Amino acid sequence: MDELRVTDSRTNAAEFSVSELSLALKRTVEDAFGYVRVRGEISGFRGRHTSGHCYFSLKDDRSRIEAVIWKGTFPRLKFQPQEGLEVIATGKLTTFPGSSKxxxxxxxxxxxxxxxxxxLLEERKRRLAAEGLFAEQRKKPLPFLPRVIGVVTSPTGAVIRDIIHRITDRYPLHVLVWPVRVQGETTGMEVSNAxxxxxxFGDHPSLPRPDVIIVARGGGSLEDLWGFNDEAVVRAVADSKIPVISAVGHETDWTLIDLAADRRAPTPTGAAEMVTPVRADLEAGLAQLSARLKRAISREFDRKQNTLRSTARAMxxxxxxxxxxRRHFDECASRHVRALDVLMHKKRLRLDSIRLSPATLTxxxxxxxxxxxxCGSRLPLVYQNMLHNRRTRLDRDAARITPRGLVDRLRSAKDRLDALTGRADRAAGLxxxxxxxxxxxxxxxxNSLSYQAVLERGFAVVRDADNLPLKRAAEISAGQVLNLQFADGSTTAIAGSQAAAPKPAPARKVPPANDKGGQGSLF
Incomplete structure (x- = not known):
């Protein structure tokens, strides 16, 4: 019986390992279905994994299927998956052998x-509004008269022709067009990049930086305008340093770029009218202001002229x-002359009062x-006292310092003493x-005032027997012994006889011109 049971358990079916069976199922599923479109509700979405992949499920009211988005595919998606959102997923059906799913x-x-x-649009609007991208404080004013206008739109549509035509009619300006697709999956990326x-842009002459940007597109359905609801477009417009005007769709259409832009235009033509004034209106306004300025200048000139005339009459x-x-100047001039005379008179009196004689000079x-x-007699004593004081201080300090310190201080004191001695010698010599x-x-x-210099010019000093100088001829009697002193020596003489009656001394003759000064005796 045992041998019979063993024989019955043997069959002709091929044996597979688990891995081989899983691989066969994987090939069967991928070959049978390939790429499919699945409609369902996102379930179990918790954001991106640490590896960068996303794992969640798609379900309906009766079934569910696992889904995965690889890390390289996630940035290319039109919008991010969210929990509970019903979506249409396009992808490849496959199996995961590790869990037989x-x-x-x-x-x-x-x-x-x-x-x-x-x-999705409402949810994205709430999230971006919470970040402050739609706040009025972020919006920038439009320039009054831009030099360059940048337009982001399709180069083949009627929108760009309408904008250029309207700008040319109102005020011709330099227009730069950045061509983009305004419908499709790449719209958001192209518009944000533009x-x-x-x-x-820099300030290059051939490619100047625009003063204002217009993002324009014609009308369409929600799906057609969906590229302008892209989060990248909203962030690029909000971060723009250049004012942006949104002209997407008609008046009834709205997108998220309308909320992030600095101004919203109902149509692309309306956007062109926002950024360009009418040239004729500007010329008329300029002419009116010029006329007002001329009238104001004329009135101001007349007022200043009247004021000048009134001031001239009052002066x-x-x-x-x-x-x-002029009177003050004349008085000062006369006082100045009198003051000079008085000063000269005072100086002359002071000079006359100075009595300079040999006795005073002597x-x-x-x-x-x-x-x-x-001073010469006191100088050695001062030197001796100074040296004595220095030596006393040196002896007193010697008792308080060490031998090494003593040597240093002695050397320093000697240097100072030598310096002071040199200074004292120089001061004394000076x-x-x-x-x-x-x-x-x-x-x-x-010597210049001494009478000796007078004797050198030929004069003599007359003295009596007592060696007293005789100043008058009346003091000399006949036969009197006189002592005459010349420049080179002295001699004696006997005075001659005089007339019976003394006569006044004759007037002294004026010496000749070649006599230096005609000066007589100083005594």
Whole structure:
């Protein structure tokens, strides 16, 4: 019985390992279905995994299927998956052998129907508004008269022709067109790149930076305008340093770019009218302002001229203006002359009061010599006292310091003593030279005023027997012995006889012109 049971368990079916069976199922599923479009509600979405992939499920009221979005595919999606959102996923159906499950690898993801799009739009609007991207404080004013206008739109549509035509009619300006697709999956990326690109322009003459940007498109359905609801477009417009005007759709259409832009235009033509004034109106306004300016200048000139005339009538004549200063000048001039005369008179009196004689000079010379001798006699004593004080201090400090410190201090004291001795010698020499110069000056002055210099010119000093000088002829009697002193020596003489009656001394004759000064005896 045992052998029979073993024989019955054997069959002709092929044996597979688990891995082989899983791989066979994977190939069968992928070959049978390939790419599919699945409609369902996102469930279990928790954001991107740490690896960058996204794992969630798609379900309806009866079934569910696992879904995955690889890291490289996620940035290319039109919008991010969200929990509870009904979507249409396009991807490849495959299996995951590790858990014996089948799943869809999503390549594209889009909302399922207009209702889902509106829900997604409202949710995105609330989230971006919470970040402050639609705040009025962020909006920038439009330039009054731009030089360059940047337009982001399709280069083949009627929108760009309407904008250029309207700008040309109102005020011709330089228009730069950045061509983009205004419908389709790449619209958001191209529009955001265009706005960011205009902001990166420099001041190159051939490619100037726009002063204002117009993002324009014609009307369409929600699906047609969905590219302008892209989050990247909203952020690029909000971050733009250049003012942006949104002209997407008609008056009844609205997108998120309308909320982020600095101004919203009902139509592309309306956007062109916002950024360009009417040239004729500007010329008329300029002419009116010019006329007003001319009238204002004329009125101001007349007012200033009337004021000048009134002021001229109120001002006195030049003679009246200069009468008082001229009189003051004349008085000052006369006082100046009198003051000079008085000063000269005072100086002359002071000069006359100075009595300079040999005796005075001799006295001052003697005083200077005595002062010099006193200073010379006191100088050695001062030196001795100073050296004694230094030596006393040195001896006192020697008892308080160490031998090494003593040597240092002795060396320092010796240097200072040598320096002071040199300074004292130089000071004494300078003082002696000063006194000697003064003495020489007084000696020269005495010699110049001494009567010895007069004797050198041929004069003589007459003295009596007592060696007293005789100043008058009446003091001399006949036969009197006279002592005559000349420049080179002395001699005696006997006075001659005089007339019976003394006569007044005859007037002294004026010496000849070649006699130096005609000066007689000083005594």
């Amino acid at each position: 089948y799943q869809i690898v999503i390549d594209q993801l889009e909302p399922a129907g207009a209702g889902a799009l509106m829900a 706005v960011a690109g205009f902001n990166r 006195p004549s030049p003679d009246q203006l200069f009468a008082i200063p 006295l001052r010379l003697g005083e200077s010599r005595r002062s010099l001798n006193q 003082q002696i030279r000063t006194y000697r110069a003064k003495l020489d000056h007084h000696v020269r002055l005495v």
